[in-house]
Amino acid sequence: xxxxxxxxxxxxxxxxxxxxxxxAEMLEYRDSGASIVEISHRGEAFLEVAHRTEADLxxxxxxxxxxxxxxxxxxxxxxxxxxxxxxxxxxxxVDYVVTGHWGxxxxxxxxxxxxxxxxxxxxxxxxxxxxxRGEWTESPDAAYLHVTANETIHxxxxxxxxxxxxxxxxxxxxxxxxxxxxDITRFGAIYAGAQKNLGPxxxxxxIARRDLxxxxxxxxxxxxxxxxxxxxxxxxxxxPTWNWYMLGLTVKWMLDEGGVAVFAxxxxxxxxxxxSAIDGSGGYYRNDVAIDARSxxxxxxxxxxxxxxxxxxxxxxxxxxxxxxxxxxLGGMRASIxxxxxxxxxxxxxxxxxxxxQRHG
Amino acid sequence: xxxxxxxxxxxxxxxxxxxxxxxAEMLEYRDSGASIVEISHRGEAFLEVAHRTEADLxxxxxxxxxxxxxxxxxxxxxxxxxxxxxxxxxxxxVDYVVTGHWGxxxxxxxxxxxxxxxxxxxxxxxxxxxxxRGEWTESPDAAYLHVTANETIHxxxxxxxxxxxxxxxxxxxxxxxxxxxxDITRFGAIYAGAQKNLGPxxxxxxIARRDLxxxxxxxxxxxxxxxxxxxxxxxxxxxPTWNWYMLGLTVKWMLDEGGVAVFAxxxxxxxxxxxSAIDGSGGYYRNDVAIDARSxxxxxxxxxxxxxxxxxxxxxxxxxxxxxxxxxxLGGMRASIxxxxxxxxxxxxxxxxxxxxQRHG
Numbered sequence: 001x002x003x004x005x006x007x008x009x010x011x012x013x014x015x016x017x018x019x020x021x022x023x024a025e026m027l028e029y030r031d032s033g034a035s036i037v038e039i040s041h042r043g044e045a046f047l048e049v050a051h052r053t054e055a056d057l058x059x060x061x062x063x064x065x066x067x068x069x070x071x072x073x074x075x076x077x078x079x080x081x082x083x084x085x086x087x088x089x090x091x092x093x094v095d096y097v098v099t100g101h102w103g104x105x106x107x108x109x110x111x112x113x114x115x116x117x118x119x120x121x122x123x124x125x126x127x128x129x130x131x132x133r134g135e136w137t138e139s140p141d142a143a144y145l146h147v148t149a150n151e152t153i154h155x156x157x158x159x160x161x162x163x164x165x166x167x168x169x170x171x172x173x174x175x176x177x178x179x180x181x182x183d184i185t186r187f188g189a190i191y192a193g194a195q196k197n198l199g200p201x202x203x204x205x206x207i208a209r210r211d212l213x214x215x216x217x218x219x220x221x222x223x224x225x226x227x228x229x230x231x232x233x234x235x236x237x238x239x240p241t242w243n244w245y246m247l248g249l250t251v252k253w254m255l256d257e258g259g260v261a262v263f264a265x266x267x268x269x270x271x272x273x274x275x276s277a278i279d280g281s282g283g284y285y286r287n288d289v290a291i292d293a294r295s296x297x298x299x300x301x302x303x304x305x306x307x308x309x310x311x312x313x314x315x316x317x318x319x320x321x322x323x324x325x326x327x328x329x330l331g332g333m334r335a336s337i338x339x340x341x342x343x344x345x346x347x348x349x350x351x352x353x354x355x356x357x358q359r360h361g
Numbered sequence: 362x363x364x365x366x367x368x369x370x371x372x373x374x375x376x377x378x379x380x381x382x383x384x385a386e387m388l389e390y391r392d393s394g395a396s397i398v399e400i401s402h403r404g405e406a407f408l409e410v411a412h413r414t415e416a417d418l419x420x421x422x423x424x425x426x427x428x429x430x431x432x433x434x435x436x437x438x439x440x441x442x443x444x445x446x447x448x449x450x451x452x453x454x455v456d457y458v459v460t461g462h463w464g465x466x467x468x469x470x471x472x473x474x475x476x477x478x479x480x481x482x483x484x485x486x487x488x489x490x491x492x493x494r495g496e497w498t499e500s501p502d503a504a505y506l507h508v509t510a511n512e513t514i515h516x517x518x519x520x521x522x523x524x525x526x527x528x529x530x531x532x533x534x535x536x537x538x539x540x541x542x543x544d545i546t547r548f549g550a551i552y553a554g555a556q557k558n559l560g561p562x563x564x565x566x567x568i569a570r571r572d573l574x575x576x577x578x579x580x581x582x583x584x585x586x587x588x589x590x591x592x593x594x595x596x597x598x599x600x601p602t603w604n605w606y607m608l609g610l611t612v613k614w615m616l617d618e619g620g621v622a623v624f625a626x627x628x629x630x631x632x633x634x635x636x637s638a639i640d641g642s643g644g645y646y647r648n649d650v651a652i653d654a655r656s657x658x659x660x661x662x663x664x665x666x667x668x669x670x671x672x673x674x675x676x677x678x679x680x681x682x683x684x685x686x687x688x689x690x691l692g693g694m695r696a697s698i699x700x701x702x703x704x705x706x707x708x709x710x711x712x713x714x715x716x717x718x719q720r721h722g
Contacts, residue, residue, distance in 0.1 A: 004394030011602055013399050019388055026384035027377070033365030033683045035380055037561055037607070040369050040684060073563070074434040074584070077598035081582030109582040195599055200398055202434070202563050202601030219473040221442030223435070237438035238556055240563030240601060241372055246398070322394045323401060 005345035008323035009152050009298060009336040010196040018249045037242045041235055053248035060251055060259060063184055063207055070206040070226060071234040071244055076174045076193040079206055080106040084114035086217040086226045088143035095119040095142040100127045100151025106172060127154040129290040133162050142167050144188055150176035150295050153327045157295035175297050178254060179339060180264035188212050197338045199250030202243035263339045270337045270346040271296040277350035284357045302332035308360055319352050366706035369684035370513050370659060370697040371557040379610040398603045402596055414609035421612055421620060424545055424568055431567040431587060432595040432605055437535045437554040440567055441467045445475035447578040447587045449504035456480040456503040461488045461512025467533060488515040490651040494523050503528050505549055511537035511658050514688040518656035536658050539615060540700060541625035549573050558699045560611030563604035624700045631698045631707040632657040638711035645718045663693035669721055680713050
């Protein structure tokens, strides 16, 4: 087949111009005589890529100067494992607000190196809502409070993330970073695996208030020390250079398209279109998430009769709409509609859903 | 310029057929409707890549069944940080044989989570030789003994790595894996960042005896637990899929070329050619490493007059030979001649060196 509309939750669709540029430059990067995959991370050509990427990301996300930007390997999960080692003392309390699978994962990664507590959880209700602020049981002496901004599997999004007094809020923005304007100063740190809204798999971004990086933390290898990583410009060892380059191309594309304000509008229209198709189907399709908690990025939905799932997947693929199968935890379908998904793709999905309903009634 | 002979120490030259295939498939992987960078690591298409890569790597390196293969993010340095957490008890002794910069790094990464001792070091002599086996001061109760098979910066290679009785030897093979046949059963584990001899940057390989993975180790996040990673097929979180795919293409290329026995012959000829050019220059060029310790992979060399360095770099680049600048620790020049460097490239360098000498006498 030719390139389809790809609703994969991550690794996810990249902007086609980014892929075309990577393709054009695959054999030789500018006049270096070698591919970008083949050149030293300490050479002039790659350093220019690295510095430009940080500058562009700072522009895109309006990152203030008192926040550092780190580019890391090992995905968001590795960041989750390193948060308590860098930002908490041994045995110190760290609070977690759990609104889905990834919040649980974050807690699990932190548990071996901190007194990790659940300040709020919506698990009992099947992760279909947001926990009321008044019911959080926070620890006043917590090293930080952790929140998952958008739950990729459960399709729950936390858009007005509360602050927590003097306790810095650290948020996993893996699947919603750069999808709308964000006031980073409300957070101690935010982080994101890049493979959803920032482009390529294999690299993550941590944006942390510089004073938090001064915390002593706990004994850890130099490679796991974020302050040392910052001093080394995220290059204590060989970083994933190609992935960094692709991140840079994707960030540049987002700037060229008009920045996060433009994507916020597009994403609002895309989400409205898809939720309307679901809600307007007379129960043929169903989304179970509370209206005010619905994700603009990941839309899980169910056919009224699961026996139709296989046909839906086969026929949607034939119609050029791929990766709609839901996560095994929930079953059903899921459409991930990140920044790189054009409005035409969501329109094509909505149209297909309507046709499918008519055909299979 | 067009593609040059690239002597970069890593990220290093890739086989051109690998780059061409990646280029051809950049917009769409087979009939998936999307690039390999854009598809789920849990989907059929990528799982096939992952499984085929492991099978091919097992064939290429003759990996016995009682050794597990892990594909990891974060480079060899992250493996170094995780070795004591996975294979040693808290406070247990771990022994390090230090023959260059990377052996020192390995020790530094382990130090926060074990009683890391130096069993032997050649630092006093400037890392130009191998430590005599009789002079190692090993700890009989060490959890493991760590060796760096090839030192990329100092150009020192350890080819007949001794065993250590009941203490398993763990070796960093980042810059010489797959360069010649290796009896893996002599090791408890070997590991390598891929960006030198296995292809792309952004992924590393750990090959560990399965019984070592049963060791309790120390408290650590699930993402840092190699036994858990093995159970999850190196996919506890989203792995660097594109890098894994590139590793697979490179391994396949090595198999197609005839495997490690063929590369061993080519590498021996390449190294002989380059060291002859140096040793036969009447002192115009110089390599300081003891003959029996000289690396077949990384050849540092010095011009008799450092004032000529700049001219050497400029003229070699103009002649289509790039990335010859030595590491800042040593200065001078360094030619890295991994598997993907053709013999013609080394011949071109030797010819250039002779011409340069004639021109600048």
